[in-house]
Amino acid sequence: MLLGFLVVIAIAIVRLRNLVAVIMLTGIYSLHAALFFVALDAVDVAFTEAAVGAGISTVLMLATLGLVGHEESRPSSRAWLPLAVVLVTGGALVFATLDMPRFGDPDAPIHRHVAPRYIIDSPRETGLPNMVTSVLASYRGYDTLGETVVIFTAGVGVLLLLGGRRRDDEEQE
Amino acid sequence: MALSLYNYWIVIVLMMTGFYIVIRSTNLVKKIVGLNIFQTSVFILYISMGKVEGGTAPIVTDGATAYSNPLPHVLILTAIVVGVATTALGLTLVVRIKEAYGSVDEEAIQRQDREA
Known part of the structure; x- marks a missing residue:
């Protein structure tokens, strides 16, 4: 729905x-x-x-x-080529889903490996009831550090792109 | 069979809608909107795979018999935040393109490039 x-x-x-x-x-x-x-x-x-x-x-x-x-503005080219590309790709992806495990299946491969370890042991090992938090901040803490590096890099990029412009304007004046 | 794959098929429809916007639209801002739709469809794919029938949210509670898989949730949390960082960078590039070319329309930009 x-x-x-x-x-x-x-x-x-x-x-x-x-x-x-x-x-x-x-x-x-x-x-x-x-x-x-x-x-x-x-x-x-x-x-x-x-x-x-x-x-x-x-x-x-x-x-x-x-x-x-x-x-x-309205694109000048015809719509059929993008539409055809999208339909072919979509068809291939639908074909690929036919082998997926049933939705909500507790025996799907994704639930058999690694995940039970976190679900069973993480509340005891980290003392946190929320498993998502304990994986994010404790077990995979370095990944989260990497994530913040990505955000920092993006922030620096935005500032350089927009900040450089202002300096150019001042030089022209 | 068909109903059990319903989520995945909707994900594919959304993914292809986003893809269509990216390759069809000539406006750069709308292309980024298309990328966002594509990205959200991937989030829905991951979260759908993490769901366990009869499970609850992966927070320890009394009386819970099964929990949904917390690993896709962690991956997608990271992906959402990184997605916003890339969106911000993309939009900044659009602003710079607007200043350099006076337009955010792909066809107008290519026309100027050919003339130059």
Whole structure:
């Protein structure tokens, strides 16, 4: 049901040419995805998606639109080639899902290896009831450090790209 | 059979919608929106695989018989945050392109490149 809504929103995004409306729909799309994550027991993911995906992304995109204008022009080329590429790729992916384990199957390979170790031992070893937190911050702490390095790099990149511009302007004056 | 794969098929539909926007739209901001849709569909794929029937959220509670798999959740938490970092960088590049070319439309940019 929620997934159906997601598809409807995604198709509306394809059809719309007003970019402000597109970005508002993107925010709604993220919120729907967050609701869906709650339904599938992924509460940590849901509140990150709601805060970061629906919140920060939307603000960033609106700020960009303020600088670049908000009407999309109609592409001059025909739609059939992209459509054909998408349909062929989609067909291949559907074919690949036929071998996937049943949805929610407790015996699927993904649940047999590594995961039981965390589910059974992590509350005792780290003293945290939330397994997602203990894997993120304790067992895989170095990965999270790497993640913050990525964010730092992106932040530096944004500052350099936008900050260099201001200096050029001053030199021209 | 068909119903058990419903989630994955919706993921593919969303993924292809995002892909279509990326290759069809000529507006750079909309291309980034397309990438975001694609990205979220991958999140949904991972979270769907982590679900266990009759399980609860992976937080220790009394009376819980099964927990959903916490590992995809951890991966996707990281992916969401990194995704926003890349979106921010992409949008900054769009702003710079707008300043250099006066347009964020791919066709107009290519026309200027050919003339130059």
